[in-house]
Amino acid sequence: MEFDTDAPDLRSAHVIVVGNEKGGAGKSTLSIHLAVALLKAGYKVACIDLDTRQQTMTRFFENRESWSANSRWPIELPRHCAMTRGQSNDVRANEAREFALFAEAIGAVEHEYEFVVIDTPASDSYLMRLAHSLADTLVSPLNESYIDVDVLSRVRHDRSQRGAVAHYAELVMEARRKRRVVDNGVIDWVMASNRMAVVASNNARQIAVSVARLAAELGFRVADGLHDRVIFRELFPIGLTALDPIEDAAAAGLTASQQAARREIEGLVAALDLPSHAPGVEHVTSRRLWRARVARHYRELGAVDSACN
DSSP states (O other): OOOOOOOGGGOSOEEEEEOOSSTTSOHHHHHHHHHHHHHHTTOOEEEEEOOTTTOHHHHHHHHHHHHHTTOSSOOOOOEEEEOOOOOSSOHHHHHHHHHHHHHHHHHHHTTTOSEEEEEOOSSOOHHHHHHHHHOSEEEEEEOSSHHHHTTTBOOOSSGGGTTOBOHHHHHHHHHHHHHHHHHSOOOEEEEEEOSBOSSOOHHHHHHHHHHHHHHHHHTOEEEEOOBOOHHHHHTGGGTOOTTSOGGGGOTTOOOHHHHHHHHHHHHHHHHHTOOOOBTTBOHHHHHHHHHHHHHHHHHHHTHHHHHHO
């Protein structure tokens, strides 16, 4: 079953998919902060939670909506949709139902919103593959661990068997091939180093070298994600982020760590190089310019054909 999607230059919504088959990489944390950052930049944002089991993104925005009812300052909220998994014993019937629900969710926002942020589960599923094939920007959080690298390229002590393309990289390559066939689009794949230790270790430096090599082979960009900070966890129950005016609730103002957290989120959004507001330029036009720029970037790297063949 193919997903009938408009060409990128025909819909206003720029789809950001946060995906990685490795659990615990920080997908929901990135999804939440990207959505809030875009809302605060003045964009119309919709969110879709495909993690039908954990639903971390859904719970965060439920908490945020609850907090907003009594907040002393305006709280930005996206349009949010939480998907549910088919429960019948008929796999085809489940996939048909999930497809219909996902198509309905996308159809409701693709022309009315400027960004759609999709949080995916840590498993290879029908909905996950659909989302990846729809992505304009794919953000994959990667922790400083060879366990995380192993979903991209096999990590083995035996050099003769090391480096084979692993399951998640194959999934992305297939999504890129489908996207190329459907609308000649290019998925901008960004690997975000996530949950980084504040002080870099020798292991982290070795992994950075490995990821840089894989970036050239698999055709992705590398960006700094978020450090492992307490503030990202302690604000979850009230649905706030470091980008919110939390200093208004604390007489002492922001701590150095909180200020650093804000800079990290803002830096990640800047590194994604998304279509942006410009005076007198419609968002759809910005998307067309973005598409041409990204296609040119991958073409110059020689990554488009190798990633989509």
